[in-house]
Amino acid sequence: MYAKVLVLRFPPEIVDKPIITNLVRSYNLTFNILKAQIFPRKEGLMVLELRGNKLDYDRGIEYLKRIGVRIEPIDQSIKRDDEACFQCGACTAVCPTGALYIKRPEMEVIFDSERCSGCEWCVKVCPAHAMTVTLSEAE
Ligand code: SF4
Ligand code: SF4
Missing domain, CATH: 3.30.70.260 (ACT domain)
Structure with missing residues (x-):
């Protein structure tokens, strides 16, 4: 499959x-x-x-x-600015697909873009504005 x-x-x-x-x-x-x-x-x-x-x-x-x-x-439509991200973890609490998650025991916030659904919740909660989504071009 x-x-x-x-x-x-x-x-x-x-x-x-x-x-x-x-x-x-x-x-x-x-x-x-x-x-x-x-x-x-x-x-x-x-x-x-x-x-x-x-x-x-x-x-x-x-x-x-x-x-x-x-x-x-x-x-191609969602990116994380790894320089801006300070690993606070806030996005992992709202990401519905597990595309943003905490890798343990390193406690590193991982972004797996292939699991992203483009919901944009992480964009709204990220205090560093590190997540950007460009899906809305069609609006
Ligand atoms: S856009 Fe939605 S699914 Fe994609 S990483 Fe952000 S919160 Fe997760
Ligand atoms: S909310 Fe923003 S700064 Fe915090 S871990 Fe997620 S991408 Fe990084």
Whole structure:
């Protein structure tokens, strides 16, 4: 089973099409929508985890590209400024996916971008403004 969290950006002309339904029906993929901003006649944004066997996954990605969906791995949209982070741990208390966690016994705050859902809670609580998310470009 292959799984990856992706940021999908839908151009306005296809934002109302049943694209995710097609992914499930035609490519045997399952998904978990982590975030969605879809408005009629505007670019849409979706963060989702896509799962399936690798061949189906690759075919599904090809389908999305063919119809004009822009696809980015989530780690292109969320970054931690390691110079600014002073390891206070506040973000680990709010991160719902475990992308930010404390490694013990070192007590080091680790950021695993592949587990991030783009919820932006860490951005709101970080006293050092070390976390930045650029998902909102589509708004
Ligand atoms: S945006 Fe921040 S709080 Fe939300 S899942 Fe990603 S790392 Fe965790
Ligand atoms: S809240 Fe900010 S400063 Fe504190 S550990 Fe998380 S990223 Fe670093």
